Amino acid sequence: MDNLSVEHLIGIRDLTKADIDLIFSTADNFKQVINRPIKKVPSLRDITIANLFFENSTRTKLSFELAEKRLSADVINFSASGSSVSKGETLVDTVNNILSMKVDMVVMRHPNPGAAKFLSDRIGARVVNAGDGTHEHPTQALLDAFTIREKLGTVEGKKVVIVGDILHSRVALSNILCLQKLGAEVMVCGPTTLIPKHIDKLGVKVSHNLRHALEWCDVANMLRIQLERQDIKYFPSLREYSMLFGLNKEILDSLSKEIVVMHPGPINRGVEITSDVADSKQSVILQQVENGVAIRMAVIYLLAAKIERQ
Amino acid sequence: MENQVILNSKQFELTINRLCHQLIETHGDFSSTVLIGLQPRGIHVLKRLKSRLEIILGKEITCGNLDITFYRDDFRRREKPIIPSTTNINFSIENKNIVLIDDVLFTGRTIRSGLDALLAYGRPNRVELLTMIDRRFRRHLPIQADYVGKTVDSMISERVAVEWKEIEGEDKVLLLYTVEGNG
Numbered sequence: 001m002d003n004l005s006v007e008h009l010i011g012i013r014d015l016t017k018a019d020i021d022l023i024f025s026t027a028d029n030f031k032q033v034i035n036r037p038i039k040k041v042p043s044l045r046d047i048t049i050a051n052l053f054f055e056n057s058t059r060t061k062l063s064f065e066l067a068e069k070r071l072s073a074d075v076i077n078f079s080a081s082g083s084s085v086s087k088g089e090t091l092v093d094t095v096n097n098i099l100s101m102k103v104d105m106v107v108m109r110h111p112n113p114g115a116a117k118f119l120s121d122r123i124g125a126r127v128v129n130a131g132d133g134t135h136e137h138p139t140q141a142l143l144d145a146f147t148i149r150e151k152l153g154t155v156e157g158k159k160v161v162i163v164g165d166i167l168h169s170r171v172a173l174s175n176i177l178c179l180q181k182l183g184a185e186v187m188v189c190g191p192t193t194l195i196p197k198h199i200d201k202l203g204v205k206v207s208h209n210l211r212h213a214l215e216w217c218d219v220a221n222m223l224r225i226q227l228e229r230q231d232i233k234y235f236p237s238l239r240e241y242s243m244l245f246g247l248n249k250e251i252l253d254s255l256s257k258e259i260v261v262m263h264p265g266p267i268n269r270g271v272e273i274t275s276d277v278a279d280s281k282q283s284v285i286l287q288q289v290e291n292g293v294a295i296r297m298a299v300i301y302l303l304a305a306k307i308e309r310q
Numbered sequence: 311m312e313n314q315v316i317l318n319s320k321q322f323e324l325t326i327n328r329l330c331h332q333l334i335e336t337h338g339d340f341s342s343t344v345l346i347g348l349q350p351r352g353i354h355v356l357k358r359l360k361s362r363l364e365i366i367l368g369k370e371i372t373c374g375n376l377d378i379t380f381y382r383d384d385f386r387r388r389e390k391p392i393i394p395s396t397t398n399i400n401f402s403i404e405n406k407n408i409v410l411i412d413d414v415l416f417t418g419r420t421i422r423s424g425l426d427a428l429l430a431y432g433r434p435n436r437v438e439l440l441t442m443i444d445r446r447f448r449r450h451l452p453i454q455a456d457y458v459g460k461t462v463d464s465m466i467s468e469r470v471a472v473e474w475k476e477i478e479g480e481d482k483v484l485l486l487y488t489v490e491g492n493g
Contacts, residue, residue, distance in 0.1 A: 002390065003390055003391065025393075025394075026394065028396075029377070029379070029380070029394040029396070029397075032396070032397055033380065036430060036431060037430070037431060037432060038429075038430040038431070040430070041380035041381060041430075042380070042381060042426065043380045043381075043382075043385050044385075046386075301380075302391070304385075304386065305385065305386060305391040307386060308386075309386055309387065
């Protein structure tokens with residue numbers, strides 16, 4: 001088996017198709033592990049990992065922490081609130097202080113795009129990007145593609161539409177890059193104001209009509225409206241957004257084929273997706289969460305394999 | 311030096327037959343015994359034993375495959391990580407008698423990992439070890455096999471290869487002279 005071609009996981013942009021395939025085949029094995037009576041392997045017992053969350057998170061943080069513990073790594077957690085960050089410490093200083101406690105790997109979420117790359121250029125530990133602002137969220141894209149592969153057998157040739165706040169979404173960018181590397185066709189759909197200009201340069205189709213997009217696709221990935229990143233109003237009201245771009249049972253049942261419904265969470269029920277759709281059998285939202293642990297175990301395992309012993 | 315054939319296909323078949331009868335001596339009708347092959351090469355020994363045992367006993371024998379990659383003690387000590395294979399244990403091992411099966415017993419490290427990996431599935435009653443080839447005096451750990459196809463005295467620089475009709479085209483066991491040598 002070959003190693004990953006990268007030392008850090010900053011974004012999907014840096015990965016090759018072979019890297020993604022390697023992560024998936026490793027995750028297949030870890031998925032078996034986490035469905036056993038003893039859900040733990042001893043591989044990383046001499047590795048210490050710091051989870052640095054400068055931005056709120058539930059799923060990703062828990063998922064990373066669980067993945068690390070299932071690999072037997074030692075884990076330390078840090079959240080920006082209640083830390084010395086509010087006393088004016090810089091990112092590099094904060095991280096170097098943590099690293100002097102002999103940490104081998106850093107999992108970081110940060111509100112600034114490029115923060116993971118910035119850090120990886122300046123510290124000795126491996127960096128896994130758990131979301132950097134509106135830039136990338138690579139493990140989410142990997143687990144989304146892994147879930148599609150599990151549900152439909154393959155990603156190649158499938159049509160995936162990403163609906164919602166594409167402008168502010170790191171999930172959207174990582175998903176587009178990941179799905180394209182695996183040979184899927186990608187469309188983005190949302191109000192004109194929430195679709196970045198020139199996004200077609202990435203080779204994606206653009207639609208402003210939800211029904212048209214859903215008729216085209218095999219998989220619909222519904223994104224949340226990221227109100228916390230929106231400094232101005234991008235559409236008149238949530239009610240209007242929900243009427244035009246919300247996925248409900250009525251529109252889902254009227255389609256000519258059964259599509260797979262995904263959502264990276266957190267869900268705003270009644271806005272981008274209604275409860276009956278989120279809980280329907282076409283929805284794979286909870287499988288995505290389960291696969292998240294397996295994917296993160298695979299990423300951490302493969303990066304840790306490249307850490308030299310002292 | 312030339313490569314040396316330790317077992318030819320005739321001796322190979324006799325050995326498999328003998329191992330089957332030794333297993334039957336201890337485990338009778340296999341009502342509470344399961345066979346577990348270690349990935350990747352142990353499963354070929356397992357397949358051969360299983361089909362032979364089923365002919366002799368006229369009943370199906372419960373078998374599984376166990377992958378030990380994540381339990382190895384040489385993680386981060388190798389140039390490249392090892393490719394994981396699938397584990398396939400679709401039954402409870404609780405209170406079962408288990409026979410772990412591998413092709414070559416050398417340093418004993420694989421078996422040590424195999425025991426750890428196995429115990430993640432439950433608490434068996436008893437675990438035994440069957441190996442096609444035992445390279446004796448080469449152990450790094452205090453581990454011995456209960457059933458041995460053939461014992462071989464070898465140098466570290468030598469390598470023992472168990473070849474299979476299904477894969478390499480002929481059943482045989484070879485002693486290979488290599489520069490680096492391995493298990």
